[in-house]
Amino acid sequence: MDDDPVSNDSPNPHFEQFLTALAPHAQIRRRLLQLSLGSVVLPFLGLPALAAADRSEIGFRAIAASTEDLVRVPEAYILQVLYAWGDPISNGPAFRSDAGNSAAEQAEQAGMHHDGMHFFPFVSHGQPSSTHGLLCVNHEYTDENLLHPDGGANWSEAKTLKSQNAHGVSVIEIELTSRCKDVRWQLVRPSTYARRITARTPMRIDGPAAGTAAMRTRDDAGGQRVAGTLANCAMGVTPWGTYLTCEEHFNAYFNGLDQPTPTQKRYGIRARSAGYRWHEHDRRFDVASEPNEANRFGWVVEIDPWNPGSEPVKHTALGRFKHEGAMLTLAGDGRVVVYMGDDEAFEYLYKYVSRDRFDAGKPGGGAALLALGTLYVARFAADGRGQWIALQHGQNGLDAAHGFADQADVLIHTRQAADRVGATKMDRPEWVAVHPRTGEVYCSLTNNRQRSAVDPANPRADNSFGHIIRWREGDGQGAAAAATSFAWDIFVLCGDPQHPDPDKRGNIRGDAFASPDGLWFDPDGRLWIATDISGSAVNRGDHERFGNNQLLVADVASGEIRRFLTGPRGCEITGLTASPDGCNLFINVQHPGEVVGGRFAPAKPLTGAVWPASQFPELTGGRPRSATMVIRRQDGGIVGC
Template sequence: MRKLLPLLNTDPHAGGRSALTCRYRCGDACFHEVPNTSDNEYVGDVIASALSRRSMMRAAAVVTVAAAAGTATVFGPGGEQASAAPATDADRHGNGGGRTDGARGLRFAPVAPNKDDKVTIPDGYAQSVVIRWGEPILRGAPAFDADKQTAKAQAGQFGYNNDFLSLLPYKHDQQLLVANHEYTDEILMFRGYDPANPTREQVEIAWAAHGLSVVVVEEEDRSGKLTAVSRHPLNRRLTATSEFKVTGPAAGSPLLRTSADPSGTKVLGTLNNCAGGTTPWGTTLHGEENFNQYFANGSSATDKRYGIGAAATERKWELFDKRFDVKQEPNEVHRHGWVVELDPYDPDSTPRKRTALGRFKHEAAQPRLTADGRPVVYMGDDERFDYFYKFVSSKRMKKGTSRAAREHNSTLLDEGTLYVAKLTGDSPATEIDGSGKLPNDGEFDGSGIWIPLATGDKSFVPGMSAEEVYIFTRLAGDKVGATKMDRPEDVEPSPRTGRVYIALTNNTDRGKPGKAGADEANPRNLNKHGQILELAENWDDPAGDGFAWRLFLVAGDPNDPATYFSGFPKEKVSPISCPDNVAFDPYGNLWISTDGNQLGSHDGLFGVATQGERRGELKQFLTVPAGAETCGPIIQDRRVLIAVQHPGELDGASVEQPKSIWPDGPGKIVRPSVVAVWRKNGCDIGV
């Protein structure tokens, strides 16, 4: 995922990301041809046949209303959605009561862009490391020793490259921390590592460092500090060799069967888990993203659409387990690229790969409920020119924690309808010239429809069976003319307004010869800074087929005319580049973490007001160390939690020649870690 190209430079590693990141994060994806070579810049007869008459009328109604009222009845004055929850006094008066020092929740002195090898936070705040790679969390696991590491030890220790984070309630002074471990940097993990000849022990350590961790954390009185509780009975590690159950309409498909699993329902491992989501029923969702890089010797059209390489892999796992060799096990790759659901409260439960949510490079999967209690899950496919999806369950959530409720809720994501988004701008095409200049109506905005792909065993895509739609979801999106986006990554519905915010990180291929050019939702060619899209559906019925949308933020240097901060004065905002993960604070502000900053500073975390007169006011809260990416933000009343991923991942770095000394100082191995930040005076964040 996250390999970024400069606007005017022939070196694809210059700017925000190193060659080392490109190798280990996404398998040098940006050096390969864009997997989406489809010509789907039209709606055509496919959509007309796929959508019911009622669906078409709904979509048309949204378009008509938006066009007639400038989307005012959908978005409302100042950004409020007409059918959203009642506005508070703070909302009506700028989400900050007229204060001049920022919207409520964002009252801190912005951190200046910098390249310091540390986590830099605002004045008046404190920080600590919650947990590092290698810290023991299971009973029997030894203390971390980088020079004596074993696969058995790593399987009981906190994994590598923490990304998505979730905090769930447990006891009055404890919470459950759930973390994704996206990928491994072997050259930063093993002294004397030879990329051409990894040892079996090194490979098995890497398998054990992937996956998920569940760790009980304890809160300190009078501060926001968290401390990991080692060897707690609820602590858990899931790795590349743990058992996962395949559920939903594609479970058992011949396309999912292998020699080791002729049932097509039991998978070993979860790979490249990036962002995710937390469900209203107390589970966590984990998106398998750049799974393609782990599989060697791909050749078919479907392999190419998913970016499976035709040669050996970087890590060479195929030398130690035939399931990573597509020639020997052609269906194993189909068993990855799903959304995984985990019950952190049950350490004996088997996590499930939910096929009803489709297979692609899942950056995230964030649910909310309809008025009648059905989950709606929004999902981005993190690839240049790929699509944005949603899943609407056919079942209603049962409240409570009884065994019956938990068993029922464990089936919510197996039955429903999978959709892909088609966006249409409301400005003349001549006003979208690829420069980022606003059209004459003053906004990049428009309407859209959700195109149904499949429900249960019924396909809405001509020429594809339902199980083919679920397993080759990208091809289904191609066929129905979905809108090609600029790397849709994390997505978050606002708990206050219901509007959905989608991080589009960048796409430096847009507008190149033979590639799709700018459109109103993706208005800049050679887009290296990205944007945030705001989508509005009916608050009471997010299961509907029509929606309105607009760009909430067009990232970059505020001095660049091709940037936009919802109309807020640009001289009063922090520069931001490459939005990646998003989260909301208790006041309705959107917090954005970045990956691949193209403005010459380290990546960071930013807060931005989404409502009232301060809408668009964006302030930088922190920066991360050299080579690192900001991941997994959680914004609570008294603390901010981030995952500092791949610190020191810079060209030429190794265990012997580190490019960062974070978090433990000189002479210590660089370790991805989770960090908590809080106010020194014990007050709430940003008030």
């Protein structure tokens, strides 16, 4: 999502300033713009390149870019559609091709627009299964023109309920089965684990902000309970076996005041405007009626997939902003570390460090580890170093004199707190991935088309192609994840090598791509990169040669990048996860058909009309449907190897 107006007008420095400020020290601007394709790994900040022993080979032949309405993969790979919008999660109502399912039926079916997900294996005889598990799938948002037979016309309470029930998370049970020569993944039906968590599911609030005045509403006088989760983008996984779903562009659901408050403006809530019409039939989403309801969204939510009767928990200790994901790792001393990006132009990178240590042998595992800890925001320096600045009440100017009454106030107003401490503005920080052996951290900066000034401090005005940064915690030599300092460099500057503007050619060694979004390391250390060029830009103008959105694989030791998959027209590729043996890769194809004149066109009847941009996955002229797919090698080997 890159269509929100800029809401950060703080004077904090932008990350691009440091790229140029480094120039006298390491000639970084010249190197970024003039590097040969064979020199993509950048050890110019004194960060040693990964040792040859850490190199992870890419074992497939790259495929070409594509504009076809198909999912394409290399030869010798098998594709399967597993779980599409409207499919029943267990025994339940089937999808109606005219979108005529009711709100109650939608609550028992896959939601819309699959995003982040994770495979949780069953364990047998002490070993994780690669053929049987639970799959948690986020459903980020809805398109009302697809969701209802007559689209957004004649808006009603029933349509509001259906839209709310198409958000949230699916938990499904899946199994790899073999019948004769037909080897396929399928949903286990019925399943006692299957459930849907929606924008109406009751959940608990914990951490410093729970119960405070700013979290109280007419429906929840105690400020410790909330109905639902929404805008569920990327995710995270805990070592105690739970799933973290992240609330991103929550502002689009709230109808603002004639004169929004500074806090509402800072979070993108617009005057008398909402992207959705829920507020017409659900007063929670009308700020004039419930001024505090918006404070109860924009959090990381923990779900226990193994206990279908458990209540999800919103963790306020991790801060309130437009969470793209929550990448969890463990520090050397056992403390939990969570990396998070705020997905909007000029927003920040965050890290949470728990107060206590994870003990795998302790009953309850990590029940309180995400409720008690310290939230930090990143400040990058021009010498290739950086600091994690604590967002802690009483420190770094976060006190009553500067508008922060207590720690709850700091967390509810995380963006303002980050503004106050001088965090570094970034170009839409999205997914974060941690190398499984080195602890090196990678973050995708998808793009920033809203920076127009060209000067020595901004070498890529209109950074429409994005880049990926990386850092090493502590002294840059180890994996001290809880450290408050780090060393950073650029892994890759995305671009089109054939572009006439040198600033837009990038320095990719291998297959060209733009707008990196999803990042995921497989156990062997290959970095998988999913792209998200918006529907307004894909296959147009500067993006014409990239083709549809795609999935690539990077060897981080050599910098080589190869294209593994191309998606159907107008889609985003997202949600990477795999079975423990690496032989089954799960990906999501989100919002197929999101192109100009496509998905946002008025709803079309099924009879006598073809949806114009995409008919994925059926390819028979019907409504495009987001879907989870499974990719396997024909010989049963490790995917990507």
